[in-house]
Amino acid sequence: MAPYDVTAWGKGIEVAVSLGIGFSFGFILERAGFGDSRKLASQFYFRDMTVLKVMFTGIVVAMVLLFWAVFLGFVDYGRIFVNPTFLWPGIVGGFILGLGFIVGGYCPGTSLVSAATGKLDGMFFVGGVLLGIFVFGEAAPQFWDFFEGAGEGARATLPEWLGLPTGLVVLGVVLMAVGAFRAAEWAEGLVARRAQRRQDAQP
Amino acid sequence: MKARAERGPAPYINPYLAGTFLGVLLFVSFLVTGHGLGASGGLARMIVWVQDLFVSSHVDANPALATMAGGDANPLDHWLVWAIIGAMAGGFVSGWMGRRLRIETFRGPNISVRARWIAALLGGTLVGFGARMARGCTSGQALSGGAVLSLGSWAFMFSVFAGGYLLAYFVRRLWN
Amino acid sequence: MRNPKLFAAGLLIVMGLGLAVWGDPSIEERMSQRSEELDQELASREKHIDPGELLELLYNTSVDKRLFDVRDEAEYNLFHILDAERVDLQSIDDDFASTIRKKQVVILVSNGEERAELAYRRFRVAGLTAVYILEGGINHWLAIFDKGIQDAKPQRDDTRQYAFPGVLGHRAPASRPPVELAASRNFTKKVKGASAVKVSGGCGG
Numbered sequence: 001m002a003p004y005d006v007t008a009w010g011k012g013i014e015v016a017v018s019l020g021i022g023f024s025f026g027f028i029l030e031r032a033g034f035g036d037s038r039k040l041a042s043q044f045y046f047r048d049m050t051v052l053k054v055m056f057t058g059i060v061v062a063m064v065l066l067f068w069a070v071f072l073g074f075v076d077y078g079r080i081f082v083n084p085t086f087l088w089p090g091i092v093g094g095f096i097l098g099l100g101f102i103v104g105g106y107c108p109g110t111s112l113v114s115a116a117t118g119k120l121d122g123m124f125f126v127g128g129v130l131l132g133i134f135v136f137g138e139a140a141p142q143f144w145d146f147f148e149g150a151g152e153g154a155r156a157t158l159p160e161w162l163g164l165p166t167g168l169v170v171l172g173v174v175l176m177a178v179g180a181f182r183a184a185e186w187a188e189g190l191v192a193r194r195a196q197r198r199q200d201a202q203p
Numbered sequence: 204m205k206a207r208a209e210r211g212p213a214p215y216i217n218p219y220l221a222g223t224f225l226g227v228l229l230f231v232s233f234l235v236t237g238h239g240l241g242a243s244g245g246l247a248r249m250i251v252w253v254q255d256l257f258v259s260s261h262v263d264a265n266p267a268l269a270t271m272a273g274g275d276a277n278p279l280d281h282w283l284v285w286a287i288i289g290a291m292a293g294g295f296v297s298g299w300m301g302r303r304l305r306i307e308t309f310r311g312p313n314i315s316v317r318a319r320w321i322a323a324l325l326g327g328t329l330v331g332f333g334a335r336m337a338r339g340c341t342s343g344q345a346l347s348g349g350a351v352l353s354l355g356s357w358a359f360m361f362s363v364f365a366g367g368y369l370l371a372y373f374v375r376r377l378w379n
Numbered sequence: 380m381r382n383p384k385l386f387a388a389g390l391l392i393v394m395g396l397g398l399a400v401w402g403d404p405s406i407e408e409r410m411s412q413r414s415e416e417l418d419q420e421l422a423s424r425e426k427h428i429d430p431g432e433l434l435e436l437l438y439n440t441s442v443d444k445r446l447f448d449v450r451d452e453a454e455y456n457l458f459h460i461l462d463a464e465r466v467d468l469q470s471i472d473d474d475f476a477s478t479i480r481k482k483q484v485v486i487l488v489s490n491g492e493e494r495a496e497l498a499y500r501r502f503r504v505a506g507l508t509a510v511y512i513l514e515g516g517i518n519h520w521l522a523i524f525d526k527g528i529q530d531a532k533p534q535r536d537d538t539r540q541y542a543f544p545g546v547l548g549h550r551a552p553a554s555r556p557p558v559e560l561a562a563s564r565n566f567t568k569k570v571k572g573a574s575a576v577k578v579s580g581g582c583g584g
Contacts, residue, residue, distance in 0.1 A: 001416060003237030018282040021232050022289025025240055025342070028224050029290070030297035033215035037309045037323070041378045044371035050218040055346060057222020062229035062239075062350035064394045069234070071404055073412035078506045081238035083348035085355030086338060093337025094344075094359035097330050098366020103374055104326015105309070108334055109242035109342040111327065112287055113294030118306045120316075121323040126246075128327020133247045135328070136335035137254070140267035147267075147336065154481055155506065156354040159403075160473075167398035169352060174395035178388045181219075219384060 002075045026113050035114040037105025037121055044102050046191045049184035056177040067170050085156040089147050104128060213301040229350055236282065239347025243334035245287035247271065248278040267335075311378040322377055337362075406472055409504035417500050426499065427514040427533075430523050431564025433486060437462065438558040442570075444484045449498045450517070454490065454539060456546050460520065461555040463488060471498055476505030484570055485510045490517050492535040511570055517541065524560060525553040 006014050032054050033039045042048035069075040101107055106114060106125045114122025140147055158173075159166040215221075229239050248271055255262045255272040262268045272278040298304045310319035334340040337359050339348065345363065348356025404412065420426060428436075436442055437460075448455055448463040455465045466475075479485060485502060487495040487510065495512045502510045513520065515533025518540040522531035525541070534540075543551065 001413060002234045004235055006236045014282065015285050017235060018285035019289040019292075021228065021236075021240070022286035023293035023296075024228050024289075025225075025286070026290030026293030026295075027297045028221055028228065028293075030294040030301070030303070031216045032218060032221035035294060035298060035303070038311065038378065039215075041311075044367045045375070045379065050215075053218035054222040054225060055341070055349075057219050058225035058229060058346055059349040060391055061223050061226025062233070062346075063226075063352070064391060064398070065226065065230040066233055066350060067398055068394065069230075071398060071401055073404070073408075075234065076413060076416075078504065078508075079237055080233055080351055081347075082351045083339060083344055083353040083356050085353060085358075087355055087358060090337045090344070090355045090359040091362045093333045093335070094362030095333070095366040097333030097337060097340065098363040098368075099370050100326040100329025100331075100333060101363065102326070102367040102370050103377070104323045104330060105378075106323075106327070107242075107330060107341040108246060109240075109287075109290060109340065111330075112242065112291050113298075114309075116291040116294040117298030117304050120306065120308045121310065121319050124320045124323035125327035125330075128324040128329075129243070129246055129331035129334070130250055130327075131324075132328035132331025132333070133243070133250045133335055134254075134331075136332045137247075137251065137265065137267050140335075141265055144266060158352040158354055158357060160477060161354050165399070166352070166403045167395075167401060171392070171395035171399040173352075174391050178392065181388070219387065223387075 001073075002069070003079055025109070026116065029110055029113045030117065034110040035117050035119060035122065037114065037119075037125075040107075040110060041102060041105045046187040047195075049188055052184050053181060056180055060174055060177045063170060063173065067166060071167070082155050082157060085154055086147070100128075100132075210302060212303045215301075225346070226350075229347060232347075233351075238282075239343065239350065240286065241283045241339070241343035241347070242287055242290065243331070243340040244343060245281075245283035245285075246331070247335060248281055248284050252278045311376070313379065314377055319377075322374075406501055406504055410500050413504060417503060420503075421496055421499065424514075425569060426510065427492070427512050428486070428569050429514055429564055429566035430520045431561040431566050432568055432570065433460075433513055433520075434524075434556060434558060434561040434564075436484075436486070436570060437555070442484060443480065443482050444486060445479060446486050446488065447498065448488045449494045450489050454517075456548055457543055458517070458521070458541065458547050458551050459549055459554065460488065460517075461549045463549075466498075468494060468498055468501070471501040471505070473505050476502060476507055479507060483509070486513060487511070488513045488516055488520075489537055490539050491519075491537040492516055492533070493537040496535075509571070521553055523564075524556040525551070529563065 006017050029035065033050060034054070039048055040051055043051040066075065066080070070077045097107070104125045106122060108129050111122050111125040111129060115126050159169045162169060232239055251262060251268050251272045254268065255278065263273050295304070308316045308319055310316060330340070337344060339359065341363065344356045345360040349360055410417065436444060446460060446463045447466045448459050449466055449468055452465065459465070485507060487498045489495040492512060492515065495516060499510055499512055516537070519531060519533040521541045522528045
C-alpha cells in the first residue's frame with residue numbers, strides 16, 4: 001500500500017526519484033513565471049495574483065487526489081509525512097519569511113529557479129538565504145526553548161483541530177480556494193482598470 | 204517569419220494549469236516517497252555540511268545543527284539535497300526552452316540594479332532565517348504541509364501572506 | 380469546453396463534496412485496508428515483548444510509557460500489573476490515540492495475545508507506531524513471575540489460565556515483581572521508543 005518506502009529500493013533509485021521530482025518542480029515553477037521576482041512581488045500589490053493561484057491550485061489538487069486515495073484505501077495516511085506542528089515558531093518564522101519575500105522578491109525554491117536561469121537578483125537572494133540559514137544555526141541555541149517547545153512537534157491536522165471529519169475540511173478548503181481565486185481575479189481587474197485610468201488621464 | 208533569435212521570451216503558462224501540474228506532482232511524490240516537496244531544507248544541509256568541514260565539534264554541540272550533521276552523519280545524503288539540484292536543472296531547462304535564459308537583474312522600474320541586489324540579499328537573509336525557524340518554506344510547509352492539512356503548515360502559510368502584505372506598502376518603491 | 384476554469388472549479392468542488400459525503404474511513408475500514416501490512420507486523424513478532432523486557436521498562440523511569448490492559452473488568456480487578464490502565468477495545472479510536480504523547484510507548488496486555496493484537500491494530504491505524512504487545516499476556520507473566528516457570532511458553536489464546544483466592548487487583552506480589560528477576564530472562568530488546576517507519580521531509584530537516 002502506498003506510500004512506498006523509496007529508500008527501500010536502493011540508493012540509486014532514491015536519488016533518481018528525488019532528482020526527477022525536483023526537476024519537475026523547478027520546471028513547473030519556471031514555466032509559471034516564478035523565476036521572475038517582479039511577478040512574485042506583484043502578488044502583494046494585487047497586480048498579479050499568480051502566486052496565490054498556483055499555490056492554492058497545487059494544494060487543492062494534491063489534497064483532493066491524496067484524500068481520495070486515502071479514503072479508497074490506496075494510501076495509508078498514517079505513513080504520509082504530515083509536517084509536525086510547532087505553532088509559534090511556524091507563525092513567527094512564517095511572518096519573517098513573508099517580510100523577506102516582499103523585500104527580496106523570492107522564496108527559497110523560486111530563487112533557485114531564478115538563479116538557474118541566470119538572474120543576478122536570484123543569485124543574490126540565494127546568497128542571502130544561505131546567510132540567513134547560517135545566522136539561524138548559530139543563533140538558535142539562544143532561543144532553543146521557543147524553537148523546540150511550542151506544540152511539542154505533534155502531528156496536528158486541521159480536521160483534528162476543528163473537530164470535523166476530513167472530507168468536510170477538504171470540501172471547505174476547496175471552497176475557500178475557489179473563493180480566493182474569484183477574489184484574486186476581481187482584485188487584478190480592479191488594479192488593472194485603475195492603472196489604465198491613470199494612463200488615460202496622462203496627456 | 205522572424206528569425207529564431209528575435210522571437211523573444213515565450214509567455215508563461217496559465218497559473219491554474221501550472222498549479223494543477225504542481226498538485227499532481229505533489230500527489231505522485233506522496234505516493235512514491237511518503238513526503239512532499241522542499242527547498243530550504245536542502246540549502247540548510249549544504250550550509251551545515253560546509254560548517255562541518257571546518258568546525259565539526261561546534262556542529263556536534265549545536266542542537267540546531269547536530270540533527271543534520273552530528274557525528275558521522277552526512278547532511279548531504281538526503282532527498283532534499285538531490286531535489287534542489289533537480290529543481291535548478293528543471294528551472295534551467297524550462298528557461299532554456301522558453302528562451303528566458305539571460306544574465307540580467309529583475310527589478311522594479313524605480314530602483315537601481317545595485318539597490319535591487321542589496322534588497323535581494325537582505326530579503327534572502329530574512330527568508331533563510333524565517334524558513335529555518337518555521338522548519339520549512341513555501342514549498343515544504345505551505346505547499347506540501349498544506350495539502351496534507353497540517354495545522355502548523357496552514358498557520359505558517361497565513362503568516363507568510365500577512366508578513367508580505369503588511370510590509371508591501373512600505374517597500375513599494377522596490378517594485379513600483 | 381466553454382469555460383475550463385468553471386469546469387475545473389466545479390470538478391474540484393464535486394470531488395470535495397464526494398469526500399465529505401463518503402466520509403472518513405472508519406477504524407474498522409482502515410484495519411481491513413491495511414490488514415496485510417498489519418498481519419505481517421504481528422507475524423514477525425517484532426512487536427511482542429518478553430515479560431522480562433516489560434518488567435525492566437516498568438522500572439525504567441526515563442521511558443515515557445502507557446500500559447493498557449484490554450481484558451474484562453472482572454479479570455482486571457482479579458489481578459493486573461501495577462500501573463496498567465484498563466481500556467475497552469471499542470474505546471480505542473482516533474480521539475483516544477491523540478491523547479497519547481508523541482514520544483510515549485504503548486504496551487498492550489490481555490490474557491494471551493488475541494485481544495491485545497486487536498488493540499494493536501486499532502492503535503496502529505489510529506496513527507501510532509510505538510505500540511507493543513506483552514508476549515503471552517497475563518497468562519505468561521504469571522507463569523514466570525508468580526509460579527516461577529522460567530521456560531513457560533507464551534500462548535496466543537486469551538482463555539484465563541490463572542486463579543486467585545480473592546480479588547487482588549494490583550496488590551499481588553506478581554503485580555510488581557522485583558526488577559532483578561528480569562535479569563534471569565533471556566530476551567532481545569524490541570522497544571525502540573521511536574517511530575518504526577522514519578519518513579523525514581519538509582524544509583526544516
